[in-house]
Amino acid sequence: MSKQRKTTRFAGISALFINCSIKKNKKESHTQLLMNKAAAIMTDEGVTVEKIYALDHTIAFGMVKDGKKEAGIKDDWPKLQKKIMAADILVIGTPIWLGVKSSVATQVIERMYAYSGDRNEMGQYLYYGKTGGCIITGNEDGIKHCAMDILYALQHIGYTVPPQADAGWIGEAGPGPSYGDTEWQGKPIGDGKHPVGFDNEFTNRNTTFMAWNLMHLAKMFKKNKGISAIGNVVDNWRQVTNAENVNPEYR
Amino acid sequence: MSKQRKTTRFAGISALFINCSIKKNKKESHTQLLMNKAAAIMTDEGVTVEKIYALDHTIAFGMVKDGKKEAGIKDDWPKLQKKIMAADILVIGTPIWLGVKSSVATQVIERMYAYSGDRNEMGQYLYYGKTGGCIITGNEDGIKHCAMDILYALQHIGYTVPPQADAGWIGEAGPGPSYGDTEWQGKPIGDGKHPVGFDNEFTNRNTTFMAWNLMHLAKMFKKNKGISAIGNVVDNWRQVTNAENVNPEYR
């Protein structure tokens, strides 16, 4: 547990962390460790944080809202979707495999996408007014590639992406210890007491920046009641200045 | 020229559109046409808009701020950088070639990156408090791929990416007319009077949403004086709740 002082600066803000590791046992997830760092910052600053380990749940494949109703297959997603809708901030965590985000992360995003045609109470797409980021760790490179994939998806369905909304850790090219390991191939790393990556300045700084920027944006949206509903409302964008009426033939 | 009424809703906001087409002659750029749609919306809503055609300028290669000073090569970039710094909103336009953004777009982003270690007046990275989007057109597919690349880069160096900050147009798989063409392979398309893509509902809607969301965020940042400078300041992030002090070993 972090020993930092607790503030109420961001009271009323909620955040959801979804770990999309492909490991059955969440205790083995290295990504969780770095996610916990970001989560702890938020908790200590007054945010209500909840964590989900995706593989603890049975999530149906498909561009469906409710796999049980729509395809007759077991599906815990609807209850996870409720948590996503209740949170101001979403952080998706993923390992890197073959340079890309995990199958579980892909599935989680597909399921969120299935709801993307829905509207919020202002008639905007569902996820408008929320803000999102991501945490990546791996035994191979690809932090930025995974991040661009995840952050793109989030903004495409309605999330706002604050500056430097991604953080991650990888080691030098080639096989090696994963984030938080104290030994590798049966031998202690260094004195065996300092988990790899925990003191990486770059990773800690980016994780800090991500956490704070997500909180700042969430608070701004809270105050502003989301993003003003003009020009971005599915049913009446033609009633305001819009691209359909413009003749672009001038330069 | 757009016939829409002009408002002052976003007076005081400025936007820069950089077209990264690889065509020497900007009059041949199809991407410019769609950029103009987005630009016209902003203009009509009171934003001060400036447009740059990157290839009208000599831009030096390299991770340098000023190619002339640092490498003795002709370089118009410093004056373009000033325009970027003066604008609240940045929209990068690119064609698609082999599924990715253009060499010119890559170069423009590299040059912006060269300044990314600099700070704004609050000690944050230089581009904090600005918001960015992109426009993509092509004769082959790749809108989303180009957008994820560009939007990732922008947020990584400090921009905030609002929801649905990308818009684009491509035709059906395979060779065919480009955005705004009225003929193809020497023959008129339809009645030869309706430029391809101009009435595509999806493209027009996305372009509209992008333009408005960029304006909404820019206005919010104007009011909020950027993003609060806590937890995201290079020189003192360790003075607030941060990832270095956290022990992540709990789940």
Added chain:
Amino acid sequence: MSKQRKTTRFAGISALFINCSIKKNKKESHTQLLMNKAAAIMTDEGVTVEKIYALDHTIAFGMVKDGKKEAGIKDDWPKLQKKIMAADILVIGTPIWLGVKSSVATQVIERMYAYSGDRNEMGQYLYYGKTGGCIITGNEDGIKHCAMDILYALQHIGYTVPPQADAGWIGEAGPGPSYGDTEWQGKPIGDGKHPVGFDNEFTNRNTTFMAWNLMHLAKMFKKNKGISAIGNVVDNWRQVTNAENVNPEYR
């Protein structure tokens, strides 16, 4: 069934097609239709073709060879892996969702990756001597992006990628019919008798080229007994000319 004449040109060659659609019911998969075109070409030219619909099987998540043995979870993968190992050619099919390959495709590749440390009989990585391609269809753009992801993964674990080893179909930007549809939003398309995309010259040509190039390479490898095992054998690459012994300090 194709009415083309059957040759024995590629007798002795086998191909596996894995459809990674996220639809529960494989009869609804549009991607399958285009995969079938490629498969039919191979069948007609003497290749022994097998098709797998991934979601007909329970595939465990994880970087494991056998989920049942290693994690106590139901896992049909080992029998699918046997089919992969028995085939000279692998074609992975995927739909596009949010610009990237499906969760199922990601999972299939992860599971193949779990075996990638294994060796073939010549001491090379397991998949050496095989050749791979991909088929992509979607209601949104991203053919090239999905293809670069899949083809990269295949070559990284040992497959050879022949020229133009990807083919796909998408429509104009925006929502619309999927490959093979004859109606959209309840109305017939054209005369309602010509499935969308079936006569797209670009798609047909690329599908043809992909199928033939995979067969040509597979035949070449058959004749050559795979790729010569010099300089690419895990256990003895240091015994031949190699990068470790080179001083690269000259230009």
Added chain:
Amino acid sequence: MSKQRKTTRFAGISALFINCSIKKNKKESHTQLLMNKAAAIMTDEGVTVEKIYALDHTIAFGMVKDGKKEAGIKDDWPKLQKKIMAADILVIGTPIWLGVKSSVATQVIERMYAYSGDRNEMGQYLYYGKTGGCIITGNEDGIKHCAMDILYALQHIGYTVPPQADAGWIGEAGPGPSYGDTEWQGKPIGDGKHPVGFDNEFTNRNTTFMAWNLMHLAKMFKKNKGISAIGNVVDNWRQVTNAENVNPEYR
């Protein structure tokens, strides 16, 4: 100069290495060092190797074959294109900036693409029968992402991509020395005599595998006179078994 024995195993094979660094001065390119390792292996095995540093040349932007003829701008590309056409093997080297390949690499590939409609003597697309790979180094992560982009482009225009055709080096997440550095931030690394990355087993192995696999494929193509010209010839693919004639409506 490497002290390894020279063989004639691959006599008659030629390779071209194009370094797409964005540094004006090629002596500062870290990527060149790793490219030199791969090049040395080929040289020592009898391949005729030529190296190009792209920024030593003035390359015009645009989807043009000859910028001077087509757009009246200075353009050295036509002579570089000749070298590409003369080589059996192409290796593209690039640094990583913001997780993607360099602007110069993007430009080089665009220019190669401009010729991709041309045909070889067998009526296939121009680059059929050649084989390609890539070398990536960086101060930030993205080896696989850059590689998937480059290798995809190469195979799309006609190159064959052998197994493990990419190699690279990056350090641990965050700023740090680049490949081949012996000091960082003014201080020697270790004893200051061992350039960073030179002894990385993973990088050396992958570089070795890439070099050998490119040579093996090139030799195979030499013997086979390229890829058989059936089913992949632009002007007569409809005369053989093809996707246009297939009814895919069976599963």
